[in-house]
Amino acid sequence: MPRSRSGFFARVLIAVVLAGPGIVRADLPEIIDRVKPSVVVVGTHQLTRSPPFVMRGTGFAVGDGRLVATNHHVIQAAIDEAGGERLVVVARVTGSTMQQRAARIVAVDNVHDLALLRIDGPALPVLSLDEADAVREGQSVAFTGFPIGAVLGLSPVTHRGIISAITPIAVPAANARQINARVVQQIRSGAFDIYQLDATAYPGNSGGPLFELNHGQVIGLLNMVFVKESKESMLSKPSGISFAIPVRFLRELIARGASP
Known part of the structure; x- marks a missing residue:
């Protein structure tokens, strides 16, 4: 085998070894396909209102699949519980089918503007949270x-x-x-x-x-x-x-x- 070709395959082998057996990289379309089922609409529902559903922001499933993370300011406005208004999330179940789930606030971080909601019904696909904290400018x-x-x-x-x-x-x-x-x-x-x-x-x-x-x-x-x-x-x-x-x-x- 010519030296140039052997050198090329050696570099490829080194790259594979350095990547490690447990690391699987994906293209953006594949990542989007994985992310979308976990992303939900956060809002409120009130039967006597037109329209009944009002969106407030976005959230995504974490933890056991029945926890939804969002910003605190998204759910901070008062809810007219006496008038039948309820906090809900809307999740995409299959294809274009949307399903509304009742939600309640379980934890809030005012300083960092974060909130956790617990939703009714079956668990949603969850997103993995990065633990390396190695984000860099230009990434x-x-x-x-x-x-x-x-x-x-x-x-x-x-x-x-x-x-x-x-x-x-x-x-x-x-x-x-x-x-x-x-x-x-x-x-x-x-x-x-x-x-x-x-x-x-x-x-x-x-x-x-x-x-x-x-x-x-x-x-x-x-x-x-x-x-x-x-x-x-x-x-x-x-x-x-x-x-x-x-x-x-x-x-x-x-x-x-x-x-x-």
Whole structure:
């Protein structure tokens, strides 16, 4: 065998060995096929209202498949329980068939604008959460959700981009009563890092998964309200910049509040 060809096969063998037997990479279309069944619409339902269902944001299944992660601001507005309004998620069961599930709030992280919901019914396919915390600027990513609410229809949409910056922020409390010692300490200590993206997201994307493109693991949650208002409060016109909360804060919330 010529030396050039033997050298080529040697490099291929080394690459395979370094990749390891347990690592399986997938193309973006395959990753999207895996992600979409886990992504849900978060909203409220009220029979006496027209339309009965009102979307508030995006979420995705984690844990045991009956936990849904989203942004806290997505579910923060008051619900008229006396008038029959209920918190629900809408999940895609098969093809274009959508199913509404009752939901309840089980855990909230005000500082990082995160919430966990527990839903009724069978478990949904779950997304894997990245545990390496090795996100880098310039890394290719994608996110799936429901931009601009139900205006474009309840079909999950995927956008692709890169991590354009990792930058510090302090997510503001909704009102003065929510400012506690922990929030003040975070603001004084430089708050926490978030991911700035070069792909355009919309308020309906809030709470949706941001995932890396090698294996489809979730590295963050889109946040298009609290974070964006904080980072761009001095701008007279909104920009196309999008932001995401790192997934490590979601892992911590699940560990604290994922009881049945």
